[in-house]
Each structure stands twice: as structure tokens, then as C-alpha cells.
Amino acid sequence: MLEIWGRPYSSNVIPVIWTANELGLDYTLQLAGGSFGKLDTPEFAQINPNRMIPAIRDGDFALWESLAIVRYLCNKYGADYLCPTSPQSAPWQINGWSGPRPKRLCP
């Protein structure tokens, strides 16, 4: 099952959780960062050697950086919904809303 690592009140984690919820994905939230700690553990270093949240593990695949994760989830699970499949897709899809705000996803 998809694992999302982070704390749910982190501004960089919120877009990842929102995306997973919007796509209806089953996932486990691994509380990490801030008072939850765990960023210095060997397990987390395998997921994100930069030791920051958010990060995900999807089977054997690990990824970090909030917008990279959002795009990955949309590409893998959101075809024809959040992920554009044609150059003329509606601008509310993922590239439309994340492009002008490189650090923030603001649906």
C-alpha cells in the first residue's frame, strides 16, 4: 500500500495528502517530522536521503519533494482526471494549477 510520510499540518505535506484523497487512494500516513521525529532513522533515509517530509513509498519505489510526489500520483493514478492526457486538457488539471506556483498546490 502507498505510504505517505509526514505530518498532516505541514504545508508541503498537505498537497500530497489532498491529492491522494482526491484520487481516492488507499494509503497509510506514517507520521514523521516535527515532534514525530523519525527523519533520522535508517528506514527513512532509504526513502529520502535528504531527511525531509513529505516523502512516499509506493511498493519498491520511493520519492520526495511535494510537487514531484503530486505529479507522480496524478500521472500514475489520475489519468483523464487530474493528469492531462492531451495538450488541450483543461487548465485545472495538475500542470495548470501547479505550474504558476512552483512551491504550492492551491486547488
Ligand SMILES: N[C@@H](CCC(=O)N[C@@H](CS)C(=O)NCC(=O)O)C(=O)O
Ligand atoms: N521543497 C520541499 C520542502 C520540504 C520541507 O521543507 N519539509 C519540511 C516540512 S514543511 C521538513 O521536512 N522539515 C523538517 C521537519 O518537519 O521535521 C518539498 O516541497 O517537499
